[in-house]
Amino acid sequence: MDDSFVLYVIRHLETAANRERRYVGWSEVPVCTDAGPAGFVPDYLAGSDLLRCRQTAEFLFPAIPxxxxxxxxxxxxxxxEMKTYDDLKADVRYRSWINDPAVEHPPGGERFACLEDRVLLGIDQLRKQKVRSAAIVTHGGxxxxxxxxLAPEPRPFFGWSVPPGGLYRLEWSSRRSWEEGNRCTFISEVPITGSAST
Structure with a gap:
């Protein structure tokens, strides 16, 4: 019996702020583009509580809670927040953050280590779901x-391209391997409304 586990990592659909290349963190901005239902159905659907992710989930998976x-x-x-590169490029602290987000952080904002810790806490919660597949609708960071x-081979943070509407499919050979916190055995980038089968 096939006991594999599949995780879909999805970045929300495009917003007007994305088009303007603004840094959008916790601001509530709507998506400005539509998408038909995804070409696959996960057993469990979760993600960011912010509006743009909730809207994306509604478009892609209208029948799934x-x-x-x-x-x-x-x-x-x-x-x-809501600034562009042009707004910030003269800021020495911003330039330092671009070069190494693990060392510098936005004034009054979140340190990279805190962001990383809470995202990994979310994954730990997800591992408790006794399902064969799950989708996470989230943000670029x-x-x-x-x-x-989670990818088979380590790659630095900025080594990943995740545009608005980007989707990656990660597969583990067994659910046990996923639950134990191992890296996936297979990864592919797939169209958000296309087929996500191997």
């Missing part, structure tokens, strides 16, 4: 953290 979890929120960007920790 969504569990909103603050653990999968984007970083709190503090004083840099948390998605990169998830991929950095």
């Amino acid at each position: 969504y569990e909103p979890l603050p653990e999968f929120r984007e970083a709190d960007f503090g004083a840099w 948390p998605a990169r953290i998830l991929l950095s920790h």
Whole structure:
């Protein structure tokens, strides 16, 4: 019997702020694009409690209950919230953060280690679900953290490209391997409304 486990990591659909290349953390901004139902159905659906993720989940999985979890929120960007690169490029602290987000953090905002800890706490909660597949609808930062920790081969945080509407499919050979916290055995980037089968 096939006992594999599949996790879909999905970044929310595009917002107007994404188009303007703004840093959007905990601000409640709606998506400005639509999508039809996803080409797959997970057994369990969870993700960020922020509006743009809830809306994305409704578009992609209209018949599946969504569990909103603050653990999968984007970083709190503090004083840099809703700012653009052009707004911040002269700020020495911002330049330092771009070079190494683990060392610097936004003024009044969240440290990378705190973001990482809460996203991993969310994954620990997800591992308690006795299901064969799950989907997480989240944001760019948390998605990169998830991929950095769960992909077959380690890759740095900024080594992952996760555009709005981006979707990765991660598969473990057994649910036990997933529950034990091992890295997945297979990963693929798939179209958000296309087939997600291997």
